[in-house]
Amino acid sequence: xxxxxxxxxxxxxxxxxxxxxxxxxxxxxxxxxxxxxxxxxxxxxxxxxxxxxxxxxxxxxxxxxxxxxxxxxxxxxxxxxxxxxxxxxxxxxxxxxxxxxxxxxxxxxxxxxxxxxxxxxxxxxxxxxxxxxxxxxxxxxxxxxxxxxxxxxxxxxxxxxxxxxxxxxxxxxxxxxxxxxxxxxxxxxxxxxxxxxxxxxxxxxxxxxxxxxxxxxxxxxxxxxxxxxxxxxxxxxxxxxxxxxxxxxxxxxxxxxxxxx
Amino acid sequence: xxxxxxxxxxxxxxxxxxxxxxxxxxxxxxxxxxxxxxxxxxxxxxxxxxxxxxxxxxxxxxxxxxxxxxxxxxxxxxxxxxxxxxxxxxxxxxxxxxxxxxxxxxxxxxxxxxxxxxxxxxxxxxxxxxxxxxxxxxxxxxxxxxxxxxxxxxxxxxxxxxxxxxxxxxxxxxxxxxxxxxxxxxxxxxxxxxxxxxxxxxxxxxxxxxxxxxxxxxxxxxxxxxxxxxxxxxxxxxxxxxxxxxxxxxxxxxxxxxxxxxxxxxxxxxxx
Numbered sequence: 085x086x087x088x089x090x091x092x093x094x095x096x097x098x099x100x101x102x103x104x105x106x107x108x109x110x111x112x113x114x115x116x117x118x119x120x121x122x123x124x125x126x127x128x129x130x131x132x133x134x135x136x137x138x139x140x141x142x143x144x145x146x147x148x149x150x151x152x153x154x155x156x157x158x159x160x161x162x163x164x165x166x167x168x169x170x171x172x173x174x175x176x177x178x179x180x181x182x183x184x185x186x187x188x189x190x191x192x193x194x195x196x197x198x199x200x201x202x203x204x205x206x207x208x209x210x211x212x213x214x215x216x217x218x219x220x221x222x223x224x225x226x227x228x229x230x231x232x233x234x235x236x237x238x239x240x241x242x243x244x245x246x247x248x249x250x251x252x253x254x255x256x257x258x259x260x261x262x263x264x265x266x267x268x269x270x271x272x273x274x275x276x277x278x279x280x281x282x283x284x285x286x287x288x289x290x291x292x293x294x295x296x297x298x299x300x301x302x303x304x305x306x307x308x309x310x311x312x313x314x315x316x317x318x319x320x321x322x323x324x325x326x327x328x329x330x331x332x333x334x335x336x337x338x339x340x341x342x343x344x345x
Numbered sequence: 346x347x348x349x350x351x352x353x354x355x356x357x358x359x360x361x362x363x364x365x366x367x368x369x370x371x372x373x374x375x376x377x378x379x380x381x382x383x384x385x386x387x388x389x390x391x392x393x394x395x396x397x398x399x400x401x402x403x404x405x406x407x408x409x410x411x412x413x414x415x416x417x418x419x420x421x422x423x424x425x426x427x428x429x430x431x432x433x434x435x436x437x438x439x440x441x442x443x444x445x446x447x448x449x450x451x452x453x454x455x456x457x458x459x460x461x462x463x464x465x466x467x468x469x470x471x472x473x474x475x476x477x478x479x480x481x482x483x484x485x486x487x488x489x490x491x492x493x494x495x496x497x498x499x500x501x502x503x504x505x506x507x508x509x510x511x512x513x514x515x516x517x518x519x520x521x522x523x524x525x526x527x528x529x530x531x532x533x534x535x536x537x538x539x540x541x542x543x544x545x546x547x548x549x550x551x552x553x554x555x556x557x558x559x560x561x562x563x564x565x566x567x568x569x570x571x572x573x574x575x576x577x578x579x580x581x582x583x584x585x586x587x588x589x590x591x592x593x594x595x596x597x598x599x600x601x602x603x604x605x606x607x608x609x610x611x612x613x614x615x616x617x
Contacts, residue, residue: 128493128522235388264387265549265593291522294595321597335527336597339579340555 088151089285090139090253091115095148097134097309108134109145110309118252119279121286123296123317125332126306132289135306136255139287140174141165153252170200170249177258179238183230189216189241190226196248215244220274236267240274247278257289272299293321293336305329347416348375349510349543350399354411357394357403357567365408368394370567372411376511381537381544383554383575385590386564392547395564396515399545400428418510425456429504429542431533433516435496439488445499446472446484452506471502475532494525501532508540515547530557551590555579563587 095112098105109131116122124132137143139150141157150157152172160168176182183192193212197203203211213223219240230238239259246254256275260268276299278284288299296303296317303320305313307328313320324330355372358365369391376382386392397403399413401424415422422428432438440448449468453459459467465484472480475498488496497517504512514533518526534557537544548554554561555575562572563586571584582588 127524265551266387266589269593269595292595293523293597297597298595331524333597335523337523337526337550337552337556338596338598339552339591339594340575341580342596342598 087117088115089118089120089153090287091149091151092135092139093149095135095138095145095150097131097138097143097145107309109138109148112148112306112309112311114304114311114314116253116285116287119283119285121279121288121299121301123288123290123300123303124306125290125293125296125303126328127291127332130306130328131309132291132306133257134309136174136257136287136289139255140172141169167200170196170202171252172255173246173249173251173253174255174257175239175242175246175259177261179235179242180230182242183238185230187230188226189228189230189233192230192241193226193245193248196245200249202249211248215248216241218247218278219244220270234267236263236271239263239267239271243271243274243278247282247284250282251284253285253287255287255289258291259288260295261290261292268295275299291332293332297321305332349378349380349415349417350376351414351416352399352411353414355395355398355413356410357391357398358408358410360406360408367567368407369398372569374562374569374572376543376545378510378543379537379541381534381546381557381559383546383548383558383561384564385548385551385554385561387549387590389566390564391567392564393515394567396430396513396545396547399511400424400430400513402430415510422510423456425452425509426507427510429507429509429512431497431500431504431512431514431517433519435493435500435520436488438500439496439503441488444485444487445491449484449499449503449506452503456507467506468502471506472499474505474536475499475502477502492525493521494529497521497525497529498532501529501536505536505540505542509542511543511545512537513545513547516549517546518553519549526553533557550594551579552594552596563590 093113095109097109098107112135124135126132134143138145190212193215194208197208197211212226216223216225221237221240225233260271263271290296300317303315303317304311305326305328313326313329320329321333324333352372352374355369357369358367384392384395446465446468449471450464453464453467454461469480469484472483477483477495477498518529521529546554546557558575560572561575561578563570565586570586571582578587
């Protein structure tokens, strides 16, 4: 248990919708080991993104515990919270919405280096160049504006920004869903390579079981604010036991001629 | 049999920095009556431009060459009557402050010349046909009261009001989760069959397209790279770019050893 990088227990969050309270999260439990990729899958509205937001402390849960690196994440305040954020990073679906649209690539990557005091001012240009190279981009891109680069390049910049602070866990919320299929495969390979080099753990939020199959060590299936099933991808996809997992497997697009599951 | 729609040498260019930027380059394509054709491509392939050109919805600065003909129609094709269009984002295509029954009824009134009462009765019928529960009550709802999948059902109902010859679905399920996507795919397939419509199914997902299309046309950088029967395109394509798209498809079956096209396993490197 103590070997877990992240452990979530009894996580509960209620929102009010149309004057009525409803539970977005209703007692969620799971854990992620160092270097592990846990995929969190489920239909829209199942609570996947609320889990991510609670872990990132963007939303305060009503009940439950989140432990990260042995610390109670929900108790952290001020400087301790800020220093934790360096080790727990995030990449969202749409980098154009997540970034300042007027910033250059260099400025975007410079921010975490500066805020978390990763590199001195004089060292930062070299640090930015090396981060761009690590995510497979030319350092020449540093002077470009976010809107001048392609969607795939933007998501690589988001990854460079996330790894700038040497995190131990990155929360990826539908991070490859908006990418062209050919670009998506390359970004997934990049994530896998970074994981192998740095021992990063990923919480990979998606509704796409094909992506899960390609990247996940373990899968947790969510529905209506609860984890309804957890297991290895081969088990969840090959022999789903919950109704939700069965529905997700049945709905996954298959190439004509391979519908024999 | 004459085609429902015939494109010849269709090119679309936009004025850019000093030169014209080609969005679509000399496309020849026929769609037969009742046929389901999928247009597959990535960002910038021209697939949406093709849909907009067919529906005559291109922006004013677009330079169009070539022809879009509707043999057997004997007049210009009209949106709402001859062409039904379903877009990716139903929240953007529906009026947020109008009851959904009225939105569908308005299409009937504007395009079919129906009276308001008859148009509203038709709207309720159509909401039932797209399987919205309690269609009479649903007609009174506003878009924000519906889920994404339900909104897309409403958009589909509005698109088929005029019993169009051609239904264009442009990434109509891309914003939906996979379970709802499968439901909407089944709905589109059923309606196209029941109404005898032709379908132009535009998608970035070649697997999804293969499930609904008779033929698949692969687009890249504004050109039609390859077109053929769906089964042939997914199992034995001739163009390397089509192979690349098939490679990049992340199937859930790959590791179970039943992937249809073996020898192309994009995930093996990722998983290794």
